[in-house]
Amino acid sequence: xxxxxFHEAIRQAIWEEMERxxxxxxxxxxxxxxxxxxxxxxxxxxHFGDKRVLDTPISExxxxxxxxxxxxxxxxxxxxxxxxxxxxxxxDIITNFAAKAHYRxxxxxxxxxxxxxxxxxxxxxxxxxxxxxYFAHTPGLKVIVxxxxxxxxxxxxxxxxxxxxxxxxxxxxLYRRIKExxxxxxxxxxxGKARVRREGADISVITYGQLVxxxxxxxxxxxxxGVDVEVLDLRTILPYDREAVLxxxxxxxxxxxxxxxxxxxxFTAELSSLIAEEAFEHLDGPVIRLDHADTxxxxxxxxxxxxxxxxxxxxxxxxQLAAY
Numbered sequence: 001x002x003x004x005x006f007h008e009a010i011r012q013a014i015w016e017e018m019e020r021x022x023x024x025x026x027x028x029x030x031x032x033x034x035x036x037x038x039x040x041x042x043x044x045x046x047h048f049g050d051k052r053v054l055d056t057p058i059s060e061x062x063x064x065x066x067x068x069x070x071x072x073x074x075x076x077x078x079x080x081x082x083x084x085x086x087x088x089x090x091x092d093i094i095t096n097f098a099a100k101a102h103y104r105x106x107x108x109x110x111x112x113x114x115x116x117x118x119x120x121x122x123x124x125x126x127x128x129x130x131x132x133x134y135f136a137h138t139p140g141l142k143v144i145v146x147x148x149x150x151x152x153x154x155x156x157x158x159x160x161x162x163x164x165x166x167x168x169x170x171x172x173x174l175y176r177r178i179k180e181x182x183x184x185x186x187x188x189x190x191x192g193k194a195r196v197r198r199e200g201a202d203i204s205v206i207t208y209g210q211l212v213x214x215x216x217x218x219x220x221x222x223x224x225x226g227v228d229v230e231v232l233d234l235r236t237i238l239p240y241d242r243e244a245v246l247x248x249x250x251x252x253x254x255x256x257x258x259x260x261x262x263x264x265x266x267f268t269a270e271l272s273s274l275i276a277e278e279a280f281e282h283l284d285g286p287v288i289r290l291d292h293a294d295t296x297x298x299x300x301x302x303x304x305x306x307x308x309x310x311x312x313x314x315x316x317x318x319x320q321l322a323a324y
Contacts, residue, residue, distance in 0.1 A: 028080030099140030154189030200230030
């Protein structure tokens, strides 16, 4: 199997789904002539033409509105947000129309909204956000945050084929920094299923997105101190794999929850509540959360690194919990 980047895996998924289904098309700011801000749609315009690769005005609400309308008419749009930070401009039409259309009318809205999110790239407060929880609270949507190239490709393919609106968050730090062997043939990864990235017996670290890599590095380093860490990659946070979360919590009895979103109302709070309600008897220590501070992402690299979760802060939490 060829080894490809996270970036290439996403590009291949879009290309292959457009080849497979003539109703799949791409729209967004600079996705055509320029090939996308991160060059994820480069070459699509030449191959598929301007009827299926549409450059749009700088209006996220217009992009999503057009995508929803086309989805209701039987098309399968992939709408790119140049940065997921700006998805807030289309918040109303996503949460009050796309998410509720099937409940209200029985109509499917097979829409994918994808784009880069996350920090650790020193992009500042408007290009480094993790806005997934605005939408993970909304029934009718699906929210995916992959870590690996294999999962990114398989989950994006699954999202395109799904009858419901799917938000697909791509951590920009991963685009060209992570590689993995990915099958050349067609495959999908099921939405809503977590994956154990590393088996362990002492402490469970549950996370998603780019922080999976930080967790795996921390687990390898702390193993030298005799602490065996299990790492669970959620992959999807709406719907999320409740059984996988409970299984790992019951297995190790000690849990650290980590995400890059700001702490108040982060997804780690949902997970902590689930574990407290349904796995309390199995716990041998407090459930610990490690999130971003409740502040916008600073431009300053030292400030950003001091406020976001990372390997070093996680290792400190692992030592704390192991000694409990």
